[in-house]
Amino acid sequence: MAxxxxxxxxxxxxxxxxxxxxxxxxxxxxxxxxxxxxxxxHRVLGDxxxxxxxxxEVFAHLWEHPETYDPGKGPLRTWVxxxxxxxxxxxxxxxxxxxxxxxxxxxxxxxxKVRRASVAARADYIVHSMPAPLRRALDLAYFQRRDYRxxxxxxxxxxxxxxxxxRLGLQLLSTAHDAGTxxxxxxxx
Amino acid sequence: xxxxxxxxxxxxxxxxxxxxGGVGGEGSSRRxxxxxxxxxxxxGDGHPGGxxxxxxxxxxxxGAEAPGPDVPPRIPTPRASVEDNGLVLPDLAGLAxxxxxxxxxxxxxxxxxxxxxxxxxxxTAAVEDHLGSCGGCADEARRLREAVGxxxxxxxxxxxxxxxxxxxxxxxxxxxxxxxVPEWAAPYDAETARLDALLQDFGDAEWHAPVRLRWFxxxxxxxxxxxxxxxxxxxxxxxxxxxxxxxLEDPLxxxxxxxxxxxxxxxxxTEAYWRTSRFPPTRSVRGPWREQSHSLVRTTSFTGGxxxxxxxxxxxxxxxxxxxxxxxxxxxxxxxxDIAEAVDYPYQPPAPRHMNxxxxxxxxxxxxxxxxxxxRGLAAPGRGRxxxxxxxxxxxxxxxxxxxxGGEWLIPLDSPAARGSADFEVAHVAxxxxxxxxxxxxxxxxxxxxAGQAGDREAIRDVLFAVASLxxx
Numbered sequence: 001m002a003x004x005x006x007x008x009x010x011x012x013x014x015x016x017x018x019x020x021x022x023x024x025x026x027x028x029x030x031x032x033x034x035x036x037x038x039x040x041x042h043r044v045l046g047d048x049x050x051x052x053x054x055x056x057e058v059f060a061h062l063w064e065h066p067e068t069y070d071p072g073k074g075p076l077r078t079w080v081x082x083x084x085x086x087x088x089x090x091x092x093x094x095x096x097x098x099x100x101x102x103x104x105x106x107x108x109x110x111x112x113k114v115r116r117a118s119v120a121a122r123a124d125y126i127v128h129s130m131p132a133p134l135r136r137a138l139d140l141a142y143f144q145r146r147d148y149r150x151x152x153x154x155x156x157x158x159x160x161x162x163x164x165x166x167r168l169g170l171q172l173l174s175t176a177h178d179a180g181t182x183x184x185x186x187x188x189x
Numbered sequence: 190x191x192x193x194x195x196x197x198x199x200x201x202x203x204x205x206x207x208x209x210g211g212v213g214g215e216g217s218s219r220r221x222x223x224x225x226x227x228x229x230x231x232x233g234d235g236h237p238g239g240x241x242x243x244x245x246x247x248x249x250x251x252g253a254e255a256p257g258p259d260v261p262p263r264i265p266t267p268r269a270s271v272e273d274n275g276l277v278l279p280d281l282a283g284l285a286x287x288x289x290x291x292x293x294x295x296x297x298x299x300x301x302x303x304x305x306x307x308x309x310x311x312x313t314a315a316v317e318d319h320l321g322s323c324g325g326c327a328d329e330a331r332r333l334r335e336a337v338g339x340x341x342x343x344x345x346x347x348x349x350x351x352x353x354x355x356x357x358x359x360x361x362x363x364x365x366x367x368x369x370v371p372e373w374a375a376p377y378d379a380e381t382a383r384l385d386a387l388l389q390d391f392g393d394a395e396w397h398a399p400v401r402l403r404w405f406x407x408x409x410x411x412x413x414x415x416x417x418x419x420x421x422x423x424x425x426x427x428x429x430x431x432x433x434x435x436x437l438e439d440p441l442x443x444x445x446x447x448x449x450x451x452x453x454x455x456x457x458x459t460e461a462y463w464r465t466s467r468f469p470p471t472r473s474v475r476g477p478w479r480e481q482s483h484s485l486v487r488t489t490s491f492t493g494g495x496x497x498x499x500x501x502x503x504x505x506x507x508x509x510x511x512x513x514x515x516x517x518x519x520x521x522x523x524x525x526x527d528i529a530e531a532v533d534y535p536y537q538p539p540a541p542r543h544m545n546x547x548x549x550x551x552x553x554x555x556x557x558x559x560x561x562x563x564x565r566g567l568a569a570p571g572r573g574r575x576x577x578x579x580x581x582x583x584x585x586x587x588x589x590x591x592x593x594x595g596g597e598w599l600i601p602l603d604s605p606a607a608r609g610s611a612d613f614e615v616a617h618v619a620x621x622x623x624x625x626x627x628x629x630x631x632x633x634x635x636x637x638x639x640a641g642q643a644g645d646r647e648a649i650r651d652v653l654f655a656v657a658s659l660x661x662x
Contacts, residue, residue, distance in 0.1 A: 021367030024378075024487040026360055030353055031382055031483070035389070038348055043341075052349065056356045063360040123339035141307040142340050148302035160298065167301025167333070174336035 011069075011076040018066035026063050033077070034059075036128065037084045043124050044088035044117045054091060058084045081125045089118050123176035130172050137165035138173075289315040297326055304333035350383050350537060373511035374489045376518035376543035381482040384424075384525040387534060388475055391417070396472045400531040402524075404631035404660040408567065411631075413662060417531060418470035419463065420524050423662070425478040426458040427520065431513050432481055434501040435488045440481055454504025456662045489514060512550055519547040523630040538623055544594030548622065551629050551659055552588060552598035556605040558655045568651040571603035583607025585614050586644075586652050592622040602648055616644030618652065628653065631660025 017025035037058050042051040061083055069079045096110050127135060133155070140151045152162035289311050291299075296319045302308040303316045320327045361369075370378055396418045403412045415423070429440040441458055463470070489510065492499065501513035508516060522539055529536035538544060562568040583601040590596055599609025619641035620628070627633045635653035642649045 021364070022487070022490065023357075023361060023366035023368060023370045024483070024490045026357060026366070027353075027370065027378055027382070027486065028483050030356060031385060031479075034348055034353065034356075038352075052352055052355075055352065056359050059356050060360050060363050064364050120339065120341065123336075124341060127340070138305075138340065141302065141305045142337070143342060147307045147309070148305075151307065163298045163302050165301075166305055166307065167298060170301045170304055170333040170336040171329075173339055174332045176339055177332075177335065 012071040014076060015066050015069050015071060018063060026059070029062060029080075030059060033080045036077070036081060036125075039128075040081060040084045040121045040125060041088045043121045044085070044092055046117075050091070050095075054084070054088055057087055057091075061087065077129065081129075085118070085121055085125070088121065089114060092117055119176050123173055126173050126176055130169060134165050134169040134172065137162060138169045141166055291315050291319075293319075293323070293326075296323075297329075300326060300330050300333055304330065304337050348386065350386060351540075353382055354379065354540060368490050370486055370490050371492075371511070373546070374486055374514045376539060376546055377482070377514045377521065378486045379543060380518045380521040380525070380539060381479070381486075383536075383539075384521055384528070385475075385479050385482075387525060387529060387536065388417075388421070391472065391532070393472070395532045398531045400527050402527065402662055404662050405634070405657040406661070408635075408654060408658070410634060411662075415463070416470065417528050418472060418474050420528055421474045421478050422462050422466070422470040423459045424521060424524060425474060425481060426462040427455040428478070428481055428485065428517055429458065430455070430503060431485055431501050431510070431517065434499060434510065434513070435485070435492070437481070437484060437488060440477060453502075457504060459662060485514070485517075512553075515546055515550045518543065519550070519626075519629075522547075523626070523632075538626075539594070541593035544622060544626070545596060548590055548594065548596070548625060549598070551625075551656065552600060554659060555588075555600050555652065555655050556602075556607070558658060559600075559602060559651060560605050562651070562655055562658065568655065569647045579606035580608055581606075582610030582613055584648075585609045585611070586648050587611070587614050587617040588652070589617065589619040590622050590625050591619060595622045600652060602651070614644075616642070616646075616648040616652075618642050618649055625656070628656050629659045631657055 014025060014029070018029070034055065038051050038055045041054040041058070042048065045051055045054060058080070062080065069076065073079075093110070093114050096113060100107075100110065127138070137151055137155060140146045140154055141148060146154060148162045148166060149159055151166070152159045155162060155165075157165075291312075296316055299308055299312055299316050303313060306313075308316070316330075320330055397416050399414060400417055400420050401412050401414055402420070402423070403410065405411065425440050433439050441462055492510070499510040500507040501510055503513075518539075526536050539547070559568055560571075563571060583603050584607075585599045585601050588598045588600055590598075599611060599614065601607035601609045602615070620638065624633070624639050628635065628638045635650070635657045638653055640649075640653065
């Protein structure tokens with residue numbers, strides 16, 4: 001399986017285009033990443049309007065600070081997801097803090113909520129960016145409720161391979177619990 | 190059929206226990222009831238144990254072949270695993286089946302399937318038995334089980350189509366671009382993005398949904414049947430006219446080869462593409478179309494204001510680059526609506542300021558279209574001052590387009606060289622913006638267009654027919 005840490009060709013080029021202020025590049029960024037950004041924002045914030053607003057903030061950040069992307073550290077997609085994750089969690093924390101009743105309210109509850117949202121968003125990203133064969137296996141076994149033998153048949157692979165994919169997929173997904181942004185890049189693949 | 194077996198197994202008393210214990214948490218509560226429902230239905234259909242009996246192994250125990258109405262089958266399933274491992278079948282008279290005696294690495298490899306409740310009852314029991322004695326596997330099992338809880342049905346949230354414009358606008362305010370997208374390319378940029386978003390979640394059924402392209406030629410309604418993918422191939426081929434003018438790669442060259450490369454005009458190019466590609470268009474046409482549309486926007490950004498001189502050849506006529514980009518934006522919208530209609534999705538009109546530019550292009554093209562029609566005897570002969578000097582005011586029709594994106598245009602009737610003039614207004618036509626666009630797209634006939642009219646009826650008729658004749662495949 002191809003390692004996911006090598007930025008696709010063109011990511012560096014895209015960064016250069018953003019840096020030199022090419023509006024067409026910004027449009028292409030939106031076309032490539034808007035659904036990722038909006039999806040993650042929605043998962044953290046749980047609200048359509050808030051996700052729209054955050055999407056605007058994220059793209060403003062990408063447009064104003066393209067130099068903060070380091071192609072040596074991974075693909076553009078990971079950077080975009082990382083920025084989104086960070087800004088979304090920050091916004092959630094801010095709005096939850098503002099909503100804390102005067103003097104009362106449990107900070108621990110707040111932290112739990114923020115953490116839950118953060119892990120959920122990271123998990124979405126991991127599923128979104130894991131190799132397609134793993135995602136497909138998880139989809140069959142979980143959402144289509146196929147057992148691993150049926151999954152193997154559906155995928156046209158051996159039962160061993162089906163078991164391997166399900167286990168590896170979940171192992172990647174479980175890294176969502178590991179703290180830290182940018183969201184997990186399951187190193188195992 | 191093995192699915193039935195699986196669920197039947199879970200219905201058995203032993204299976205129940207194995208499963209309940211085996212798949213705690215979210216997985217079991219989600220699957221449990223469904224599994225039972227499924228097996229119940231299967232038991233009721235008069236083919237008990239069909240899955241087991243059908244595999245012809247001859248080892249089916251009597252209990253599984255003909256259970257009484259209330260006796261659940263007890264065979265641990267799927268059978269294959271039992272046989273693969275060379276184990277004897279469990280004693281039916283006994284109680285729980287002995288857990289399978291599986292080697293450690295097999296048990297470990299089962300952990301993912303186990304966490305997902307996707308292995309047989311016997312395997313589930315074997316894994317759980319093992320977890321009690323193997324700390325490493327127990328840790329991983331816990332971790333994977335938690336991971337299952339993170340799986341989340343991807344909801345396909347349709348992004349608000351207006352969000353793109355709002356996001357880009359606020360970005361560009363905060364940091365003005367050094368290389369902006371030219372104003373005349375913005376409608377194309379927006380329309381291609383909207384169409385691409387529509388295509389986003391299309392499955393094969395949508396890609397192959399039939400679409401009927403409609404247009405007017407020689408004042409007659411024409412149509413051509415294709416598919417959603419065929420429409421995108423059409424857009425790709427015709428957008429290629431601009432690509433060629435800009436010195437980019439001709440999409441037709443790749444599919445059709447050199448021989449067809451000189452196919453002229455939108456219809457010729459499209460037919461050449463459809464005819465010569467080895468297979469009917471599929472979803473794979475989306476990538477090349479989108480890539481080309483992005484590179485057109487990008488390249489026109491660099492030609493910037495100096496695009497004036499560049500002409501795009503449509504075969505029998507040329508358009509300046511900036512008008513060609515508006516024309517392609519309009520076509521993109523029209524065909525996006527064809528597609529949306531074919532798959533029964535809603536689709537909105539373009540942003541008012543973009544629609545205004547598209548209407549303006551049509552209005553600007555009308556005088557020469559009228560002249561061309563007059564030469565061919567399709568429009569009334571010009572009158573009066575049409576031989577006047579260029580820039581002279583001439584007999585005019587006031588075209589009033591209502592709705593957002595609308596406006597007023599004075600169309601000189603007798604010569605493209607004449608200037609539209611309110612002083613020489615002989616007729617007034619009022620149409621709703623979307624009706625006008627439907628007419629220009631060839632989707633409604635000029636005779637039936639809902640237009641408020643006053644004044645010279647012949648002039649009105651000529652103009653409405655000229656608008657319809659702007660349409661093409």
